[in-house]
Amino acid sequence: MLPAGLSPPYRFIAFDVETANRNPHSICQMGFACVDDWGQIENFSLLVNPAEAFSAFNTHLHGIDAAMVRHAPLFPEVIAALAPLMAQQPVVQHSRFDERAVAAACGWHGLDVPALHWVDSVTIARRAWPEFKGNGGHGLGHLKQALSLQFHHHDAGEDARAAAQVVLHAEIKTGRSFVEILARQAAKFPRAANPHYEPFE
Template structure:
């Protein structure tokens, strides 16, 4: 289920989900973009059987339907495989929906929610590009255009990679690690993690 060529631990992992319908627990695809200390991104995605009907609206949005997920594993199997990898470093999400979806799916299936440290790349983007407020905003759609990112929106793997690229671009623009950016913003910084970010100068 998890690619054999991954090289953990990573500096952070960006994570994204797609859902089958309006229910947050109806996860039908997960995507991970694993970023190492040199900025290389290892991306993969998995289809998930949501065991729920697909809405026409969601299928039109991401192109995934019941037929595509017919032989896919259900969420309990997927999260059991991913949680050990995800728990080793901060998990970047673009907005809070992905964290809420994982929590909702765990609750729906009667599972304990994994102890993960979530980081919001929207907060990081707001710190790096305050000029986008009221001028396109900090959603992936506008950031794709403003930062010249190349990805297919509403594919979990592609969106995860885009969120990872947003963090890397923000670090390049500010000259600081995302941990320092969050600390400056007043957000809760990640716990102590494996990281090679000593080359960044602290904020004054």
């Protein structure tokens, strides 16, 4: 299930989900953008069988339907394989939905919620670009335009990569690591707080 060539731990992993319907537990795709000490991104995504119906609205949004996930693994199998990777470094989400979706899916399937250190790239973006408040905002749609990001919105892998790029751009903009921008947990994740690469040159 994990792609070959991954080299954890990373400075951080950006993470995104898509859902089959309005229920946050109905995860049908997970995306990962693994960022190393030099700012290189290893990007992958996988489909998840939510074992429930897709809404027409959600399928229109992300293009995933029941036929595409018929032979995909169920959430318990996916989270069992990926939680150990995710737990080794901060997990970046753009807004808090992804964290809620994982918790909801764990509850739905009777699983313990994995102990992950979640970081919100919306908060990072707000601190890096306060001028966007009331002037486009800090959603991925506006940041795509403002930061000249190239990605396909509402694909979990693409959105995860975009969230990773937002963090890296914010570090360049502020001259600080994202942990320093958030001013929290620096001692817990020294790799994230003190990258070996020099993003500010």
